[in-house]
Amino acid sequence: MPSFDIVSKFDAQTLDNAINNAKKEILNRYDFNDSKSTIELDKKSNEITIVTENDMRLKAIVDSIISRMVKQNLDPKALDMGKEEYASGNMLRKEILVREGIDKEVAKKIVKKIKDSGIKVQASIMDDQVRVQGKKIDDLQAVISVCRGEDFGQPLQYINMRS
Template identity: 40%
Template sequence: MPSFDIVSEIDEVEVRNAVEQTNKEVGTRYDFKGSDARVEQADKVLTAFADSDFQLDQVKDVLVNKLTKRGVDIRCLDEGKVEKVSGNKVKQALTVKTGIEGDLAKRIVRVVKDSKLKVQAAIQGDAVRITGAKRDTLQETIALVKKSVDDFPLQYQNFRD
C-alpha cells in the first residue's frame, strides 16, 4: 500500500552556518562596535547575547535574515524570555524545534480523519505516517494538510508505492 511520512526536520548544518554568518556580520557592523553582541549554539539551543534590548532585537533580526537566506524555516524557532545577565547585558534563548509534538500530531490525525478520505493516519514517534490505497488520495491528503496546518514547518517524505 502506498504511504508517506509527515515530519518536521531542520538542516543543522545550515543553522550552524547561519549562526557563524550572523556572528561575522555582528562583529563587523559599526553599531555593534565594542559591544559583546553574539549568538552561541549549543545543540538545538541558540543563545543571543547583547548589551541592550535594542541590540538584542538587531542580533535576532540578523539571525533570522541569515536563516531565511539559507532555507531554514523560521517558524521552527521558539523564543524564550529575555534575561538580564550582568549590568545592562541581556540574553535570550532561541530553541530550534524539530519533530512533530504530540498535540500537533493529534491535530494532523484529526484533520485527516475528518476529511473522510480513504487513508489511515498513525503517529509514529515524532512523525505521522499516512497510508492509503491510491496515490491520488495520498496527494489529496498532502494538499489538505498543507492547507490546514500552516503554523509549523512540515515536510513530506518516504513516499512509497
C-alpha cells in the same frame, strides 16, 4: 499499501552556517561597534543563546538570524523564542530553542485535520512523526496539499513516499 511520513526536521549544518553568517553580519555592523554581543549555537541541545546589552540589539540579532535562516532555506517556524532574561550586569540573555520532531499536540491536530478532510486514508502518530497510509497515491498527494494549506506552527516535511 502506499504511505508517507510527515516529519519536522532541519539540517544542523545549514543552521550552523546561518548562525555563523549572522555572527559575521553583526560584527560588521556600525551600530554594534564596541558591543559585547555573542551568539552561540549548542548543537547537542539545539539551542541558540544570544547575550547582548539592550533590547534594540537583541531584536537586531534575532532579525539577522531569521533572515539568514530564510536565505539558507530553513523555516523560522522551527524557532521557539524564549523570554529575555537579565544576565550578569546590564546584559540581556535570550535562549532560542530549535524544535525538531512533531509535538504530540501538533500531531493530534494533523491527524484530526486529515480525518476531517474526508480523504480515505489512515493517519497514525509514531513517536515524533505522523504516518499516512492509503490505497491510492492520489489520496496521499491530496493529504499533502491539505497539510500544506494549514499552519500548524511548525515546518513540516513529507518524506518516504512509498507505493
